[in-house]
Amino acid sequence: MVQPSTSGVRIGPWVADDVDAAKELLLAALDRARGRRAIVALPGVNAAGQALLASSGFAPSPPSLRMVRGPAGGEGRPACIFGLASGAFG
Numbered sequence: 001m002v003q004p005s006t007s008g009v010r011i012g013p014w015v016a017d018d019v020d021a022a023k024e025l026l027l028a029a030l031d032r033a034r035g036r037r038a039i040v041a042l043p044g045v046n047a048a049g050q051a052l053l054a055s056s057g058f059a060p061s062p063p064s065l066r067m068v069r070g071p072a073g074g075e076g077r078p079a080c081i082f083g084l085a086s087g088a089f090g
Contacts, residue, residue: 026052
């Protein structure tokens with residue numbers, strides 16, 4: 001999704017099984033952003049996402065923090081999450 005925000009647009013939720021699919025989705029999102037400032041909240045463990053965003057002209061900002069309560073396994077697959085919808089939604 002490309003969501004309007006007060007400082008441009010926010011890209012997310014953005015999930016893909018591999019970096020090639022993620023890149024296609026990013027290019028489509030940037031096309032929809034129409035040159036506005038784009039913000040992506042990326043889980044810090046997604047190294048492929050960090051590299052993709054850096055190669056696409058994004059600059060780092062403070063990392064997103066994800067927390068889980070309960071038994072191990074509830075954290076999902078954060079390496080497949082390239083952009084969170086927002087801190088409120090994940």
